[in-house]
Amino acid sequence: MTPALAQANNGNWQTAQRWARLLRPAYRVRLAAQWREGDGGALLIALHARRSAASLAAWRAAHPARPAVLVLTGTDLYRDIASDASAQRSLDLADTLVVLNELGPLGLPEALRAKAEIVLQSCAARAPLAHARRHLRAVMVGHLRDEKDPRTYWRAARRLGARPDIRLDHIGAALDPALGAEAAALAAALPRFRWLGGLPHALARRHIQAAHVLVHASRMEGGAHVVIEAIRSGTPVLASRIEGNLGLLGAGYEGVFEPGDDAGLAALLARARDDADMLPRLTAQLAPRVALFAPEAERASLHRIVAALLARPTP
Known part of the structure; x- marks a missing residue:
């Protein structure tokens, strides 16, 4: 059960349709x-604590x-469950x-952590596409909304405006006009910055494969699929230092900057070109984390959770 269906073309929809595919044919999924x-239905999987609250209560x-099963998004973990009564319920x-x-x-109340299961999302592996040598190509992929913090990326682009050898693309629909x-x-002001708008998923994935580096500047994130797509494409990531990113990239990963720190991001992009x-x-x-995001790993996690719940004796 997902509050976002195909027309949304967002992370929630991508998760829902992928999980349906991974659970079939062992289960009938709607x-x-x-x-x-x-x-x-024998079992409900609800995505998003606040938006699915009415459905979960009715179930x-x-x-x-x-x-x-409740699947927690970034806005759940890092905002709503702290203050929204329906999400808490x-x-x-x-x-x-x-x-x-x-x-x-760690984002859950300590008393509820025993109910937590970690499922790392997945995608098919892709080989990097040929990279230009005359310039660095960075790409940020995410619809334009405050949680994704596109302005930090844009401020970094302005800081790098005098660098003809650093080019920045942004893919994402304007959810906020x-x-x-x-x-x-x-x-219009920066020749080496392109806003490509919303693109079909397959085309966005090719842009990730062709980029030297993916930038993910989000303020809050449950586990961004675009970061996983970059890892599975051999594309390095520069990401904000938040739990949702660090929990994918792993302890000690160097390519991080403080949330909102456009100067830090610009410095990392310059280093990526110059070093x-x-x-x-x-x-x-x-590289050691690539296998964690393979479809067979995600499938195994999902089937283990679902089978265990369905096997429980009913009172």
């Missing part, structure tokens, strides 16, 4: 934006003994709380 009494009222109603990065359980206007204005050892070093740091 994707819906909302669960209503009478819809049936629990109709089926007190049937299991429910969802935590209590679910039998299992799935987090999408290795540090995710004001941010869309800012992106368009920046693209011939930097990007190979980041790639080597990520």
